[in-house]
Structure formats: structure tokens, C-alpha cells
Amino acid sequence: MNKSAPENIDRRQFLRRTGLAVGAGAVLPHLGAPWASTSLAMTPSSSTSRITPDDLFTAGKFKEADQGYAHLLRRAPGNAHAAAQRGRIALLSNKFEDAEKFLTRAIHLAPDDNFSKRQLAECFVRQDRVARAVPLLRGTGDLSDAAFAAQYASVTGTPYETQGAQKTRVPFVCVDPLPCVEAAVNGAKPKRFLIDTGATLALSTETAEQAGLRAVSTSTSNPAGQTLTTYHGVMESFRLGDIVLHNVPVVWYDLRMPDLPDGSRPSGVIGTTLLYHFLATMDYANQALVLRRKTGTQLREFLVEARRAGVDRLPLWLAGDHIPCTLGSLNDYGPRVVSLDTGGMSMGVMTTEENAKRAGIEIDYDHPTTGGGITFYPITPARIGLGKTVGRNIPGVAGGWPWIKLFGFETIANFTHEFFKPHAITFDYAGMNFYIASR
Known part of the structure; x- marks a missing residue:
């Protein structure tokens, strides 16, 4: 999907899902700076030239920021903001145990911290422990969060339960306008899906209706001043090559998608929320999506291939x-x-x-x-x-x-x-x- 169009940003509700920062501007962090305060000011004080952990986080210096927040917590164990930020940084790197520990602590210290509730819910969702996310999302008072809570509560069985091969190669139907592969919803005939790491897993309304999907909740957003209704449900199965996923949370709506080279319309988008369940390769040059299960054996095999190809890590x-x-x-x-x-x-x-x-x-x-x-x-x-x-x-x-x-x-x-x-x-x-x- 064309990310040059800002309406896509609104549709995915980035601002709600990732939180709002207060302040902007480049900073020049250095490791020797003393930790000034817990405030959210993004610009270092001209009188003290001290850099806060928030400055470091804003600049993308996550390791150094985490060290700063740890220092603050040693001095003040009840610092809810520092705990929340340590959890947030841990979640960026999928360090789930640390993320859960610090976000839980932050919510205990600041029960009205809805952003940390969403972060903790996301920590559970990424691990396919969606039932743990339900009460957190219900507790924010946000209607969109409630829609996701209802969706996750409706999942029966193991989310994203994987059957089939340890590795599969799915040829691209085309590379432009975006990579496209064939996949099958609920055992039906394969349809064409775009691959887009800036998206979640989503279907067109037509595809969802043809597959007999039932909406368990809805949410609304306002891209480009229009009202868009998103339907939330669960697919029984989704097949990609020789791998089949079961109990898959999915959304559908009237997607704005480009025509494929043959003039047909894609049936949906395969995004990061599916791809992060695998060691996933988008091989543009050889025109294929390669999905490997996240096992030690598959990783070792990939690394052997990677060394031969001279990959950069x-x-x-x-x-x-x-x-x-x-x-x-x-x-x-x-x-x-x-x-x-x-x-x-x-x-x-x-x-x-x-x-x-x-x-x-x-x-x-x-x-x-x-x-x-x-x-x-x-x-x-x-x-x-x-x-x-x-x-x-x-x-x-x-x-x-x-x-x-x-x-x-x-x-x-x-x-x-x-x-x-x-x-x-x-x-x-x-x-x-x-x-x-x-x-």
C-alpha cells in the first residue's frame, strides 16, 4: 500500500497505538551526561547542558536511555515514568520478560497509565498470549482497544497455531507495484495478497465475506476526513505455501489497494503481525517470500546461507x-x-x-x-x-x-x-x- 499517503497512517491508528511524544528536535547525547530529571522535556537545559534519559530515548539511543532510567529507578523505585520507559525499551527488542516486569510495575505505580496498559497488552499479543491482553485493553476505556479485546477474547485454541513444513518458499506473483503472493483463507481457493511490512494482516471486505468470516467487533477511524469501519474477527486457517496457520486474528475493511499488473485487485495484505511469527525473508531479487519456523535448526541453516551470501547484520x-x-x-x-x-x-x-x-x-x-x-x-x-x-x-x-x-x-x-x-x-x-x- 502506498505509504506516501498519510491517510494510511491514520487508518492504522499509529498515533493511538504508539503514543504521543511531547517535544522534538535533535539532541547530541553522550554517555557521560548526568541524568537530570524524569520530565519529558526533549531539549537539554542550556544552563546545565545535562541530557535526560528521555532525550536519549527520543534520539534513538535505547541502550543508553535504558541505563539512565535504571539509574533513576535505583534512586527512586517509585518512579512510574522510568519503569514505563524501561518496559517500552524492552518491548522494542522483544525482551518480553523485562517488558512485562517493568510495564506491570509502571501500571501498579500509575493505574491510569493507559499507554503502558497498551504496551503490556502488546507484549502479550506478540507472544500469542492474547487472553492476557484482553483485560488490559478493556481497561483503557478506548473503543478501539475494546474492539481488539473482543477479538482476542474470541480466539479459541492456540493463536497462530502452525502446521506443515518447517520452511516454505512462496513465489512472488509480481514484484511491482509491491510484492504479491498467493495465500488461502479458510481452505478456499488461493487469492493474491500484497506483502507490506508497514501493515498488519488485513483482508478486503469482499474476501472476508467470501470466506464466511464473522465480525466479533468493529472500530472506526477517520482517514483523510472520512469514516472507515474496521471489522475484527478470527480466521480458522490461512495457508502460505506448505505452512498453514490456524486461529488467526485478522481485520478487514474496504482497503485502498493498487491494481496488480494483470488488472486484478489484491485480496488483502500480509504484514508484520504475520511475518514476525517466522524467520521471514522477502527475497526481491529471486522473487519469493521464504518463511522459516523460529527454531534453532532453521536459524542455523539460514546463517550458513547468509554467510555464503555475505549478508550484513x-x-x-x-x-x-x-x-x-x-x-x-x-x-x-x-x-x-x-x-x-x-x-x-x-x-x-x-x-x-x-x-x-x-x-x-x-x-x-x-x-x-x-x-x-x-x-x-x-x-x-x-x-x-x-x-x-x-x-x-x-x-x-x-x-x-x-x-x-x-x-x-x-x-x-x-x-x-x-x-x-x-x-x-x-x-x-x-x-x-x-x-x-x-x-
Whole structure:
């Protein structure tokens, strides 16, 4: 799906699911700085030049921020904000035990902290312990949270119960406008689904109706000033190649999706909430989705292949409920945190005007476009990179993207479709590593 359109951001309710940061602006953190306070001020005091753990978190310095919050908790064990932030940082790296411990502590200290309730619910959802998420989501008072609570409460059996092969290779039907594969809902004839790491698992309304899915709850959002109703339910089965998943939570609505090369419409989107159940490879160059079960044997086999291919390994974080992040650079600006939403059609990078200027990227102000009330402009950076993998003169856009509001921390760019097309990318959500290889 085209992430250049801000209405997609609203539709996925990023602002509600990831929380709002207060403040913005780049900071220059350093490890020797004393921890100033627990306030949410994002700019260091000019009189003291002290850097707070919040400054470090906002700058994407998660390890250093966590050290700062730990220091605050040693001094003041009742500091609810520091506990919540330690839980939030742990969840970014899927450190579930630590996330549960600190988020539970934060909620005990601040019972009205609905954001931490959502974070703790997300901690359970990522582990397929969805029943534990239900009371937390019901307790926020938010109607959308209540819809997800009802959905998770309706799951019978083990969520995402996996049967079939240990590994499967599903050929791409096409690479453009986005990668597309065939998958089957509830044992029906296979249909075509886009793959998009910036999405959750979602169906079109038509596909859901044909599969006989029953909505157990609904939620509403207002993308681009329109009212969109989302239906929540559970699929009995979802087949991808030689692997079948059972008891799969899914949503459906009137998706805005591009036509495939043959003129047909995709039946839905396979997003990160499905992919993170596997060691998942999007092999653009060889045009296939490869899913491996998250076992030691499958990881070892992949690493042997990876070493032969000369892959680059980078850190992986999971922001919100489904946005992967790693470290990347724009020209000589970076490495800093970037997101990996692969669904930006006909572009390879998205950034803000401010970050483009910091990186020395020329912005084409003569050819603006607008969407959802946001204006953006073409850019063609000389080079953008993830580790040793560099893309040169990759088309992209610069605009008023609300990065800090989406994630609660700064990112310098989103790397997307055109950048990845010569490569194979693999997401390891157990070890929290991102791999990229040229083919």
C-alpha cells in the first residue's frame, strides 16, 4: 500500500497505538551526561547542558536511555515514568520478560497509565498470549482497544497455531507495484495478497465475506476526513505455501489497494503481525517470500546461507505493533534509527525536509504533491544505506511526516520498496536482527 499517503497512517491508528511524544528536535547525547530529571522535556537545559534519559530515548539511543532510567529507578523505585520507559525499551527488542516486569510495575505505580496498559497488552499479543491482553485493553476505556479485546477474547485454541513444513518458499506473483503472493483463507481457493511490512494482516471486505468470516467487533477511524469501519474477527486457517496457520486474528475493511499488473485487485495484505511469527525473508531479487519456523535448526541453516551470501547484520527493533526499525544513513547523516516500511510504491526512501537538509539532499520544491493534507516533494539522494548496503540515486520524497508522533522517538528516514528490489531482506524477531544481502 502506498505509504506516501498519510491517510494510511491514520487508518492504522499509529498515533493511538504508539503514543504521543511531547517535544522534538535533535539532541547530541553522550554517555557521560548526568541524568537530570524524569520530565519529558526533549531539549537539554542550556544552563546545565545535562541530557535526560528521555532525550536519549527520543534520539534513538535505547541502550543508553535504558541505563539512565535504571539509574533513576535505583534512586527512586517509585518512579512510574522510568519503569514505563524501561518496559517500552524492552518491548522494542522483544525482551518480553523485562517488558512485562517493568510495564506491570509502571501500571501498579500509575493505574491510569493507559499507554503502558497498551504496551503490556502488546507484549502479550506478540507472544500469542492474547487472553492476557484482553483485560488490559478493556481497561483503557478506548473503543478501539475494546474492539481488539473482543477479538482476542474470541480466539479459541492456540493463536497462530502452525502446521506443515518447517520452511516454505512462496513465489512472488509480481514484484511491482509491491510484492504479491498467493495465500488461502479458510481452505478456499488461493487469492493474491500484497506483502507490506508497514501493515498488519488485513483482508478486503469482499474476501472476508467470501470466506464466511464473522465480525466479533468493529472500530472506526477517520482517514483523510472520512469514516472507515474496521471489522475484527478470527480466521480458522490461512495457508502460505506448505505452512498453514490456524486461529488467526485478522481485520478487514474496504482497503485502498493498487491494481496488480494483470488488472486484478489484491485480496488483502500480509504484514508484520504475520511475518514476525517466522524467520521471514522477502527475497526481491529471486522473487519469493521464504518463511522459516523460529527454531534453532532453521536459524542455523539460514546463517550458513547468509554467510555464503555475505549478508550484513543490523539491529532490529519493532515499534508500535508492527513497524520494524534498524540503523541507516542518508548520505553522511547517520547511522541513526530508520524504519523499514516496505510499502512505499515507486519510491525507495521517505524523510522529512529537515532531515533531507541535514543530509545535504536537494529537495525538488518545483514539483510538490499533496495527500491527506500533507505536502511532499521529490528527492533523489546520492546514496542511502543500511550497513554496507548502499543505494545510489534512489527516488524518494521529503515531507511533513510525523515521525516523533508515530514512534515516540526520532527516525531519520523510512527505507522502502525501490531500495530493496535488488536485495533479499530477512527479519529475525527472536534474535532481533535484520539481515540484508545483494543478489
